[in-house]
Amino acid sequence: MNRIVIVDGNSLINRAFFAMSELKTSKGVYTGGALGLTTMIFGLMDEFEPDYFCVAFDMKGPTFRHKTYDQYKGTRKGMPNELAMQMPIVKAILDALKIPRVELQGYEADDLIGTIAHYFADQNIEAHVITGDKDALQLVRENIHVHITKKGITQLKEYKNEDIIEELGVDADHVIDYKGLSGDSADNIPGIPSVGPKTAAKLLAEFGTVENLIQNVEQVSNKRWKNLVIDFADQAMLSKKLATIMINVPVELETDMFKLTDPDMEAAIHLFRQYEMNGLLNRLKVKTEVVEQKTEVERIDVDALIKLIEFEKAFSFKIIYNKVDLRHDDLICAAFKVKDQICIIDNMVDFEKLVPLFEDEKMHKSGFDLKNEYLFLMQKGIDLKGVKFDGYIAAYLLEPSRRSYDLSELVFEQATVKIASEEEVLGKGAKKKTPDQLEQEVLYQYVQGMVMGIDILADKFDDKLEANQFKKLFETVEVPLVKILSDIEFTGFNIDVSEIDHIDELLTGQITEIEKEIYEQAGETFNINSPKQLAVILFEKLGLPPLKKTKTGYSTSHDILEKLASKHAIVAEIIEYRTYTKLKSTYIDGLRAAINPVTGRVHTSLNQTIAVTGRLSSTEPNLQNIPIRLPMGRKIRKFFIPDEGCILLGADYSQIELRVLAHLSKDPALLEAFTQNIDIHTKTASQVFGVETSEVTSLQRSHAKEVNFGIVYGMGDFGLGESLGITRKEAKTYIENYFKSYPNVQGFMDSVIESCKEKGYVETLLGRRRDIADISNSNFMLRSAAERTARNTPIQGSAADIIKIAMIKVFNRLEAEQLKSKLILQVHDELILNVPLDELEQVKVLLKESMESAYELLVPLNVDMNTGASWYDAK
DNA sequence: TCAACAACTC
């Protein structure tokens, strides 16, 4: 027999919420109710294995019951705000899971449940009603089963007719009469005063219904009851009416509306991740019927593979290798897929046979995270060309805020196909294996699954890139960039180790000295690196005033210490200690550890899929945060040197973000300033402070600089005041003056937010997108943060777009002009090249031209260049 | 192993 499960959504989410009212995501969004209800629904799926499903909700606004009796549910408090905010979440989850839900203006969930239950029961489909509200017991009949939650929401009890009789003393058909007499305080249904459950049951046992009781009231033997019934006859009738669940709500019903279908995995996974519901995430994967990876694909040998590729002119591939030192990495195995044929190669002899195909631009390649492949092939002297698709990059463009882009996960989301994941095959954490420790068949299945996954992604993502107009960005910027980032990583940055040793000695001596002085002044030794221990010394032992709290204690951050510096000499020592130990641990020890023993260079990894705005990020080591601001830290840059016979050439965009802002906002004053190449900070100072440009003091200029940056980041008067050490009121005037001077900037910012509210995302010059979910959130804090993100992302992201184009231009021209100069680093608005001395003049021209012509804005792009025998000198 | 804090960059 077919089955439908009908859930009272409001009733259950309420119970779930009170059971887990404290549950929040890391961002502070309450999720207990949504999580509880969804968990319960998963449980119901398992328990009942229904063919149909329905979750009914109440709707805001009066129902016919309120019109009948204006005090109906009059004693109820509204839903707590923390729960109300979860309603959209739970509805989104249900929609993603393709679980039908209903709500109707003017009716309660109960009425929809009654109507739907009868509709199905009449068709001989077993209806199971799940609710926490015993009112629903009146629905019990043939084919309608009612299950009431008990103790929270973890257990259900089915009430059959005999159970109802036992508990209420009346059968299902007379529950409404029972309520009519005894009332219901929860819903503020009056009933007859003084008539409780026992009396009601007794009266109904004799008279059957409220109507019958009233008609035959003279036969009531108890005089008190008789008078009550006479006095409150109307009220009893009204109460019965209120307690009656409608079974004929005017809605169009069709059985198929409630049929369960496959969930939208992508949407569901996205939601569960967004709301940090990991249990549900795992459950979803387990519950979904997966298409197991075909193990019976045809495996062909290398010669057949070559013939096939030459015919099809396209293949997908994945190379697994042992990472040694970027110069002697070992092939473990590689899989190639053309149509439905797969070839697995595990020796370099066969592998070498493919070199002409790798290097042939006309042979189109697809892969996943191809930086990996480029780095291997470069070591073998193979120049990979003709890359058309990288699933890793495609996934990033489609969803740049994802935490990770695991191939098996993406494949599962896109096609519910299960391939072996890295974690399953290699494990994780300390016990993680290297691929060469795998048994051959496990390894082959793994790599074979990967190429199959790559083809699945190529198929699915291609349409999605097209649909979102990402094709151009993908093909002309992001995919070509993969090779360039690989090349930068492969080349590396030369390091002067003796210089590191020199600075190390200096620093280590200083640190020991400062340490001693700190201990002396504190009167004891302690761990200065521990904010907790430091706070005890400063705020308890030395009695300094704690100015700011953190989650776990008192703040000892730099700006707080600065404010305390005048109160005790130890504070300045601590600031100094922090500066030096930071340099030592991160930039001396950290950098030394990152030097490749074979090349003697550092090979930073420039990651293309980390930053949501489209910027690159740099790791192992991070070369994008090498000190520059303070003289001592700046010395670190002396470690970075050109190769023998070469010089470093650095080029940075001048004010690229503010120029982008000028372009996007079309603000006349900004446009004019940049077109005429006026110093923008001086110009802003003259506007904000109302003085002639020639009269602007250096303090005014530096304040104006803060204002300019602050605008880009969406800073408020509080933040600006804080950072300039001025009052909030003054800061407010600055900002107001700024917007008066550049009137279109305000309008632009407003229009970005408006369009974000409409579309749910913002975009950059090249159409790169970022979804911003909280832009319409009712939580002030979340919404404000979202607005700042929305304002900043088009600016930061467009600047990132521009320099990416510049990198491609530079790289291609260096190659076309057969120069030995190499791009070796990008730092957001700056490119660094290693240039043989005899190429310097040519490369300077090439670099400036390429960068300045990368993208045509309404204002010119200006590039400043410097050369030097170290990064320190190239300033 | 992970969160919190602090410090460095554009």
Next chain:
DNA sequence: GATTAGAGTTGTTGAA
């Protein structure tokens, strides 16, 4: 009325 600067990486501490 709230809160308070966008995007990153790394190292250290201290609790689980």
